[in-house]
Amino acid sequence: MSAAAFLQLDLPPLLAALLAGGTCGLLGSFLVLRRESLVGDALAHAVLPGIVLGFALTGLRAGLPMLAGALVAALLAVGAIGLVRRAARLEPGAATGAVFTVFFALGLVLLEATGARAVDLDLDCVLFGQLETLVWPAATGWHSLRDPAALAALPRQLGLLAGVAAASALVVALLWRPLQLLCFDPGYARVLGLPVRRLETALSLLVAAAAVAAFEAVGSILVVALLVCPAAAVRLATERYAAQVLGGAALGAALAALGYALAGPLPAALGLPLSLSAGGVIGTLGGLAVAAAALAARGRRAVPA
Numbered sequence: 593m594s595a596a597a598f599l600q601l602d603l604p605p606l607l608a609a610l611l612a613g614g615t616c617g618l619l620g621s622f623l624v625l626r627r628e629s630l631v632g633d634a635l636a637h638a639v640l641p642g643i644v645l646g647f648a649l650t651g652l653r654a655g656l657p658m659l660a661g662a663l664v665a666a667l668l669a670v671g672a673i674g675l676v677r678r679a680a681r682l683e684p685g686a687a688t689g690a691v692f693t694v695f696f697a698l699g700l701v702l703l704e705a706t707g708a709r710a711v712d713l714d715l716d717c718v719l720f721g722q723l724e725t726l727v728w729p730a731a732t733g734w735h736s737l738r739d740p741a742a743l744a745a746l747p748r749q750l751g752l753l754a755g756v757a758a759a760s761a762l763v764v765a766l767l768w769r770p771l772q773l774l775c776f777d778p779g780y781a782r783v784l785g786l787p788v789r790r791l792e793t794a795l796s797l798l799v800a801a802a803a804v805a806a807f808e809a810v811g812s813i814l815v816v817a818l819l820v821c822p823a824a825a826v827r828l829a830t831e832r833y834a835a836q837v838l839g840g841a842a843l844g845a846a847l848a849a850l851g852y853a854l855a856g857p858l859p860a861a862l863g864l865p866l867s868l869s870a871g872g873v874i875g876t877l878g879g880l881a882v883a884a885a886a887l888a889a890r891g892r893r894a895v896p897a
Contacts, residue, residue, distance in 0.1 A: 617845065619802055669695055726749060
C-alpha cells in the first residue's frame with residue numbers, strides 16, 4: 593500500500609478509533625469505579641434527541657451545534673433520572689433504564705420528523721457509526737501531514753474527537769484528587785467541602801461530549817462498549833487509582849486501533865479477499881478483554897498465598 597493510499601483511506605479512521613477509544617476508556621474508569629456504568633449507556637443514547645435538534649435548528653451537520661444539543665439533552669437526562677428516582681421511588685438502575693429508553697426513542701422519532709435522514713444522519717449512522725467512510729482525499733503523501741491546506745481537509749469528526757479528548761484529559765488532570773474522592777468516598781468529599789454535585793455534573797457532561805463526538809464515527813453501541821469494557825478489564829487487574837484511569841485510556845485506544853487493523857488493513861495486507869466491520873471487531877475485542885481479565889483474576893485468586 594502506498595503512503596498516499598494509507599493516508600487517504602486508513603489514517604483518518606485509525607485516528608478516530610484511537611481518539612474515541614482513549615477518551616471513552618479514560619472516562620469509563622470513573623463510571624466503573626462509581627458503579628455507574630449504566631449511566632454511560634444512558635448518556636450515550638440520551639444525547640440523540642439533542643444531536644438531531646442541533647442539526648434541525650441550524651441546518652448544519654457540524655460538530656458544535658450537535659455537541660451543544662447533546663450536552664443539553666444530557667443535562668435533561670441526568671435531571672430526569674433524579675426526578676424519576678424520587679417521584680417513583682425506583683432504584684437507580686431502573687430509573688436510568690427508563691429515562692434513556694424514552695430519550696432514545698424520542699431521538700429516533702425526531703430523525704424522521706426533522707428530515708435528518710436526508711443528510712445521512714440515520715439509524716445506521718447512530719447505531720453502528722461510519723468509521724470506514726472517514727477518508728482524506730487531499731492527502732497525496734507524507735508531506736501532507738505538514739501542509740496546512742491538506743490538514744484543513746481532514747474529516748471534521750477528527751477535530752471534534754480531538755477537542756473532546758483534550759478537554760477530557762485536561763479536566764481529569766486538574767481534578768485528579770477530587771475525582772478520586774468522588775469515586776471512593778463521596779461522603780468524605782462532602783465533609784471536605786468539595787462540590788460533589790458539580791463534579792458529578794461535570795463528569796456526566798464529559799461522558800455526553802465523548803458520546804456525541806464518537807457516535808458518528810463508531811456509533812452509539814460501540815461507544816457503550818468502549819465506556820465499559822476497557823475500564824472493566826483494567827478494574828479486574830488492579831486496585832490502584834492511577835493504574836485504573838490511565839490503563840483504561842490506554843487499553844481503550846489499543847483495542848480500538850487493533851480492532852480497526854484486524855477489520856480491514858490487515859486482511860488487505862495479507863491479500864485476503866475480505867474485510868470486516870471495524871465496529872464489530874472492536875466490540876468483540878472489548879468483550880474478549882473483559883473475559884481474559886476475569887479469567888486471569890480468577891487464576892490469581894486460585895493460587896495459594
